[in-house]
Amino acid sequence: xxxxxxxxxxxxxxxxxxxxxxxxxxxxxxxxxxxxxxxxxxxxxxxxxxxxxxxxxxxxxxxxxxxxxxxxxxxxxxxxxxxxxxxxxxxxxxxxxxxxxxxxxxxxxxxxxxxxxxxxxxxxxxxxxxxxxxxxxxxxxxxxxxxxxxxxxxxxxxxxxxxxxxxxxxxxxxxxxxxxxxxxxxxxxxxxxxxxxxxxxxxxxxxx
Numbered sequence: 449x450x451x452x453x454x455x456x457x458x459x460x461x462x463x464x465x466x467x468x469x470x471x472x473x474x475x476x477x478x479x480x481x482x483x484x485x486x487x488x489x490x491x492x493x494x495x496x497x498x499x500x501x502x503x504x505x506x507x508x509x510x511x512x513x514x515x516x517x518x519x520x521x522x523x524x525x526x527x528x529x530x531x532x533x534x535x536x537x538x539x540x541x542x543x544x545x546x547x548x549x550x551x552x553x554x555x556x557x558x559x560x561x562x563x564x565x566x567x568x569x570x571x572x573x574x575x576x577x578x579x580x581x582x583x584x585x586x587x588x589x590x591x592x593x594x595x596x597x598x599x600x601x602x603x604x605x606x607x608x609x610x611x612x613x614x615x616x617x618x619x620x621x622x623x624x625x626x627x628x629x630x631x632x633x634x635x636x637x638x639x640x641x642x643x644x645x646x647x648x649x650x651x652x653x654x655x656x
Contacts, residue, residue: 450469450470450472450473450476450483451469451470451473451480451482451483451486453465453469454466454467454468454469454470454472454473454483454486455486457469458486458489458490463490463493463494466486466490467490467494470483470486470487470490471487473486474487481507481510481511481514481516481517482516482517482521484507484510484511485507485511485517485521485525487503487507488500488503488504488506488507488525489525489528491503491504492504492528492532497532497535497536498536500528500532501529501532501533501536504525504528504529504532505529507525508522508525508526508529511525519550519553520553520554522553523549523550523553523554524553524554524555526545526548526549527545527546527549527554527555527558527559527562529545530542530545530546530549530562531558531562531565533545534562534565534566534569537569539566539569539570542562542566542569543566543570546559546562546563546566555586555587556582556583556586556587557583557584557586557587557590557593558583559583560579560580560582560583560586560593561579561580561583561590561592561593561596563575563576563579564576564577564579564580564583564593564596565596567579568596568600568604571604573600573603573604573605574605576596576600577597577600577601577605580593580594580596580597580600581593581597583596584597591618591621591622594614594617594618594621595618595637597614598611598614598615598618598637598640601614602614602615602640602644608644608647608648609648611640611644612641612644612645612648615637615638615640615641615644616637616641618637619637619638619641622637
């Protein structure tokens with residue numbers, strides 16, 4: 449019961465309640481692998497990346513060969529660990545983990561967005577753009593892959609016209625939202641789009 453309540457609280461975004469119920473579930477049954485997974489998941493989202501990665505590694509060491517854990521849950525944990533490695537700048541570990549992740553068992557948009565981040569980190573912007581576009585196709589609602597594309601087009605790929613279009617599209621999609629994160633994305637996109645537009649108009653004025 450405690451594990452079920454912890455899972456429900458986590459899905460609702462009530463992470464403190466999820467933590468309390470998860471701790472109770474693990475106290476009642478220390479061998480409960482699903483509760484141990486939820487504990488690692490919570491640490492990865494509430495604590496430092498290093499502690500989150502440590503918790504996920506411990507859980508994966510127990511879960512990979514267990515018949516009681518779904519392969520999809522193992523794959524998602526490996527993807528979480530790769531994302532934490534990326535956030536810590538551990539690109540080699542992230543690359544090793546991402547190469548092992550079964551794309552059929554995880555959220556494809558998350559996987560492709562992580563691949564895009566890795567490719568950008570190792571100075572392969574063209575592969576990063578391909579992965580970001582794949583992430584956008586996998587989840588048309590998520591703005592992160594669009595932001596990744598805009599940054600790549602404006603920066604390392606040096607395609608200002610396409611970057612201007614990308615930032616404008618992000619602004620138009622996020623501006624209608626009342627979520628604070630989307631408001632900030634809309635503001636950022638507007639600043640970038642207007643800056644690129646001004647640069648383009650200046651170039652056109654000088655060439656005309």
